[in-house]
Amino acid sequence: MSTAIIRDAVTTYTLSAIEQINGFDTTIDPDLLNAIAHSKREIIVEVPLRRDDGKYVTFRGYRVQHNDARGPFKGGLRFHPTVDLHEARTLAHLMTLKTAVVNIPFGGGKGGIACDPRQLSMRELETLTRNFTNLLSANIGPRVDIPAPDVNTNPQIMAWIADEYSKKHGQSWGVVTGKPLEMGGSVGRDEATGRGVMYATREAAMEIGLNMTDARVIIQGFGNVGSFAARLIEQELGGKIIGISTSLGGIYNKHGIDLERAENHYAQFGNLKDFAGGEWLTNDELLVSDCDILIPAALQKSITKTNAKSIKAKIVVEGANDCTEAEADKILSDRNIFVVPDILANAGGVVVSYFEWVQNLNNHYWGIAQVRGELERIMVSAYNHVSAVAKERRHGMRVASYSVAIERVAKAMILRGM
Ligand code: NAD
Numbered sequence: 001m002s003t004a005i006i007r008d009a010v011t012t013y014t015l016s017a018i019e020q021i022n023g024f025d026t027t028i029d030p031d032l033l034n035a036i037a038h039s040k041r042e043i044i045v046e047v048p049l050r051r052d053d054g055k056y057v058t059f060r061g062y063r064v065q066h067n068d069a070r071g072p073f074k075g076g077l078r079f080h081p082t083v084d085l086h087e088a089r090t091l092a093h094l095m096t097l098k099t100a101v102v103n104i105p106f107g108g109g110k111g112g113i114a115c116d117p118r119q120l121s122m123r124e125l126e127t128l129t130r131n132f133t134n135l136l137s138a139n140i141g142p143r144v145d146i147p148a149p150d151v152n153t154n155p156q157i158m159a160w161i162a163d164e165y166s167k168k169h170g171q172s173w174g175v176v177t178g179k180p181l182e183m184g185g186s187v188g189r190d191e192a193t194g195r196g197v198m199y200a201t202r203e204a205a206m207e208i209g210l211n212m213t214d215a216r217v218i219i220q221g222f223g224n225v226g227s228f229a230a231r232l233i234e235q236e237l238g239g240k241i242i243g244i245s246t247s248l249g250g251i252y253n254k255h256g257i258d259l260e261r262a263e264n265h266y267a268q269f270g271n272l273k274d275f276a277g278g279e280w281l282t283n284d285e286l287l288v289s290d291c292d293i294l295i296p297a298a299l300q301k302s303i304t305k306t307n308a309k310s311i312k313a314k315i316v317v318e319g320a321n322d323c324t325e326a327e328a329d330k331i332l333s334d335r336n337i338f339v340v341p342d343i344l345a346n347a348g349g350v351v352v353s354y355f356e357w358v359q360n361l362n363n364h365y366w367g368i369a370q371v372r373g374e375l376e377r378i379m380v381s382a383y384n385h386v387s388a389v390a391k392e393r394r395h396g397m398r399v400a401s402y403s404v405a406i407e408r409v410a411k412a413m414i415l416r417g418m
Helices: 008-024 030-035 085-101 122-136 155-169 192-208 224-237 259-269 283-287 326-334 348-362 368-393 397-416
Strands: 041-050 056-067 073-079 108-113 145-149 216-220 240-246 249-252 279-281 293-296 315-317 338-340
Touching (some): 008 030, 008 085, 008 326, 008 397, 056 073, 056 145, 085 108, 145 348, 240 283, 338 397, 348 368
Antiparallel strands (some): 041 056
């Protein structure tokens, strides 16, 4: 095992959960619990590419295989200039916890290439992806490690990976998830994370006695997660979306935002500026505006120790990964703001990825009603289990989620004799 230790909020939460488990479950060796903070394998590759102008360049690629005690490593591939080992390690660790807290039979992994895909032609992007796949080919596979889309990667890139891997190993669509429907993708994957956020929001509101009809909701980030969550909270729960934002800023309208018009405006102009249906605010202003529920669904570290003091929401549902700094989390907890943590709230995407993999292995495909029904069952069951542990051990949902996940991983490691 690597001796590298992950840092920041994820470490802080992991250590608090371990401390808590030590107080309740004396059958798990504390050294084993600490070992869960380390990655099992960290792969760095130099990915070659012949550019369109004939020049030869290399890009650094990463795959961190954090833990596979409960099943194959699972997690996204990101193509972005800031991709590095530390980021991949933190996100791989989060994936181990996320798959464990919703109890699907996977471990955690993450990776990507440090590159700016906007600077690459389509041919260059395809060649880079295929070369990366070949370099990882011995270390990934439907029963080993199953990547998926993440920042700047998409179903087309997953199709290239599945095709390249299948050239060596025979048809293996299950090597990646998030594929196009024509190549073994699953219906319902596009909306899955937003739908899971909607279920988490509904359960949290019920738990604190907040009536969802006309509950006022602000969502930071209006991309895949934020826009589906907004629509579904409005359509299926009767909530009122009063704030939405993109990277440039957001709009606020206490009477409710016309989501269809906002989506059309965003699709046309790439931002919400000049959208007539609300008051224009900065992202910082929007986060602390009056509302009942706040859903950060944009970036890491958007809730800071500075803005946490002024957040007005009664519930925060973390659509984005690692979006709350550790000091901010303590402030929210001291202020009795109910937080549904990322590893639980945004797990809907990896749950439907799991369905995609199951469908690929069986070569038998499900309809949308089955995908939604199974997703709801898994999300609600995970929520209820974490909530019961939180009450029993008198902890917030974050530490409870982490401890449920860590205990499951630790028990699998013990049973396997790792
Ligand atoms: P996306 O790229 O589709 O959308 C991101 C949105 O955030 C865009 O509207 C963008 O304009 C906005 N944004 C960017 N910077 C911002 C800023 N500074 N302030 C406010 N808004 C900003 O991404 P996504 O797939 O919706 O993912 C959002 C978050 O959810 C990420 O943290 C991601 O890791 C996490 N997540 C996504 C999935 C998934 O299935 N897509 C699953 C789990 C977690």
